[in-house]
Amino acid sequence: MKRIFSSLPRGARPAAAALCLLAGGLYMGAPARADWLLLRDGSKVETRGPWKLEPKRVVFTMTDGTLSSLRLSEVDLDASRQATLAAQEAKSVEATAAAQPQAAPRKSVRVLTDKDFARPEPDLTAEEGAAPAAGAAAPQAADGPVQVATWKHVRNNELNQVEFTGQVRNIGKDLATSVSLNIRLYNVRGELIAEKQASLDTRTLKAGQNTAFTANFPGIIDFATSKLEVNSIPLMTKGSAEDNPQPADADAGTDADAPPPPR
Numbered sequence: 001m002k003r004i005f006s007s008l009p010r011g012a013r014p015a016a017a018a019l020c021l022l023a024g025g026l027y028m029g030a031p032a033r034a035d036w037l038l039l040r041d042g043s044k045v046e047t048r049g050p051w052k053l054e055p056k057r058v059v060f061t062m063t064d065g066t067l068s069s070l071r072l073s074e075v076d077l078d079a080s081r082q083a084t085l086a087a088q089e090a091k092s093v094e095a096t097a098a099a100q101p102q103a104a105p106r107k108s109v110r111v112l113t114d115k116d117f118a119r120p121e122p123d124l125t126a127e128e129g130a131a132p133a134a135g136a137a138a139p140q141a142a143d144g145p146v147q148v149a150t151w152k153h154v155r156n157n158e159l160n161q162v163e164f165t166g167q168v169r170n171i172g173k174d175l176a177t178s179v180s181l182n183i184r185l186y187n188v189r190g191e192l193i194a195e196k197q198a199s200l201d202t203r204t205l206k207a208g209q210n211t212a213f214t215a216n217f218p219g220i221i222d223f224a225t226s227k228l229e230v231n232s233i234p235l236m237t238k239g240s241a242e243d244n245p246q247p248a249d250a251d252a253g254t255d256a257d258a259p260p261p262p263r
Helices: 001-006 010-029 077-099 252-259
Strands: 034-038 043-049 052-054 057-061 067-071 146-158 161-170 175-185 192-197 210-218 225-235
Touching: 001 146, 034 057, 034 077, 052 077, 146 225, 161 175, 161 225, 175 210, 192 210
Parallel strands: none
Antiparallel strands: 034 043, 052 057, 057 067, 146 161, 161 210, 175 192, 175 225
């Protein structure tokens, strides 16, 4: 205010004061609007409402309501207009966004499948000679002397794995060595998803002897089919008549080699 009045003749100061009060009242009655003045020394001044150009001066109202002015040579008018326009556009965007009704929160939509509903676990135990239940493991047909005798598989949800247990039996007459059991799991498309060698209590079986096996498949709970394949190496016994046949002409050969009787 002092800067404005100091530049006016003494007789014009009362009129200028009245005009300033009137301008201040107009500014206060108008909606709040923030304009900017950018000075050539790099500083910025925020104004309440628009600033006004006068000969050699820029008149404005400060944010606290004080009417003030700056010399025109101190103000970068082009930069001030750009900064003011940017501020006005930002406020317009904010006002438009605030005026728009808030969109209702989108409800979550979930598609339920059969896996989302609990189903009773089937009886997963299959005894020797019994047909396995649907989805249970099925031993692969074997021609060797060592075959799967009993077996079952259980889904362990706590450990997130499928567990196989059972026994293999030597149904042959010879000693079976290097016995092994390979288990393969397949999905509904017939694709192999897991394969593992079972752990056996012993890998050597006498004729008619059984041994237990176990196999765990971590990370697998469900599968379509499985195959259990047993391999072994037979060790034949010796000493039987069938294993050591005698030549048919043994006696004839002995008589032919005997010395002639004395004369």
